[in-house]
Amino acid sequence: MVEEKKKKVSMVIFSGDMDKLMAAFIIATGAAASNMEVIMFFTFWGLRALKKKVSTGKSLFGRMLGLMYGGDINRATPSKMSFGGIGRWMFKKMMKAKNVSSLPELRQMALDLGVKMYGCQMSMEVMEIPRETLIDQVTDSVGVGFFIEQAQESNFTMFI
Amino acid sequence: MAEEIKVDLELNLKGLLCPLPMVRVSQNIKNVPVGGIIKATATDPGSLADIPSWAKSTGNEILKSERIGPEIIFYIKRIK
Numbered sequence: 001m002v003e004e005k006k007k008k009v010s011m012v013i014f015s016g017d018m019d020k021l022m023a024a025f026i027i028a029t030g031a032a033a034s035n036m037e038v039i040m041f042f043t044f045w046g047l048r049a050l051k052k053k054v055s056t057g058k059s060l061f062g063r064m065l066g067l068m069y070g071g072d073i074n075r076a077t078p079s080k081m082s083f084g085g086i087g088r089w090m091f092k093k094m095m096k097a098k099n100v101s102s103l104p105e106l107r108q109m110a111l112d113l114g115v116k117m118y119g120c121q122m123s124m125e126v127m128e129i130p131r132e133t134l135i136d137q138v139t140d141s142v143g144v145g146f147f148i149e150q151a152q153e154s155n156f157t158m159f160i
Numbered sequence: 161m162a163e164e165i166k167v168d169l170e171l172n173l174k175g176l177l178c179p180l181p182m183v184r185v186s187q188n189i190k191n192v193p194v195g196g197i198i199k200a201t202a203t204d205p206g207s208l209a210d211i212p213s214w215a216k217s218t219g220n221e222i223l224k225s226e227r228i229g230p231e232i233i234f235y236i237k238r239i240k
Contacts, residue, residue: 007217030179033186034217099175109183 008037010147010154016045016069017079018088018103024049024160025106032113039150040110041142043120046160047127049073049107050119050134062128073103111137118142165223165235168196174203174231181207182214189220189238197223198236208232 009031013024024040032038042050051073057066081087095102101109111117119134119141131141151157169192173181181202192198200211208225211234215222223235 026179029183033179033183034214035186036217098177100177101180113183113186 006037008154010039010150011158013042013046016048018076019078020160021049028110028115032115038115040117041147044123054133056133057128167199168192169198171200177204178206182210192238196238200234202232203230
């Protein structure tokens with residue numbers, strides 16, 4: 001049997017908001033389940049989705065950023081109705097009641113389906129988030145050149 | 161008289177919401193041989209559109225779908 005070339009989607013994940021990350025991982029898992037190759041490129045606030053639960057930052061500002069915007073994927077708050085964490089708690093409860101997968105579950109499902117996840121090297125430098133503080137399943141830390149190459153080979157691209 | 165469909169694998173997708181029904185189907189299609197049939201029972205109304213779209217994009221076939229009360233039943237044939 002001749003192996004068909006898979007269709008491909010490349011996604012930029014800029015947001016670290018809980019709701020937008022949910023949309024991103026649902027689209028990624030859906031595409032992978034539909035036999036597509038999926039590339040997710042996490043930059044800036046989106047890096048939170050790949051972070052381990054460790055503190056980051058070396059300089060004063062870096063440590064401040066780590067304190068104010070630290071934590072892993074579980075710390076992501078919704079883009080609306082955040083209310084200092086109450087919104088996150090409420091959404092988690094509502095999602096659980098409706099049997100919707102949580103963010104870490106969705107991310108794991110995406111990985112299991114073969115979705116490739118990349119960190120943006122430049123944001124990692126600026127925000128002082130070294131590779132060791134990202135989950136081990138991250139394929140690589142790369143730059144825009146890599147993303148453009150992937151995007152050119154893709155059937156569609158997304159920016160979330 | 162309705163034709164009997166020989167089912168190779170039954171999937172219970174009840175209570176699951178997007179994207180789980182299609183993810184489960186895609187994971188399980190590998191567990192039946194080419195030409196084999198999965199009977200998948202879902203309750204998510206979204207799967208009415210999602211599962212046929214999944215079949216179209218992966219080149220598999222929905223032989224039949226039916227609604228019985230809250231249940232949506234798909235007979236999915238593995239084509240490749």
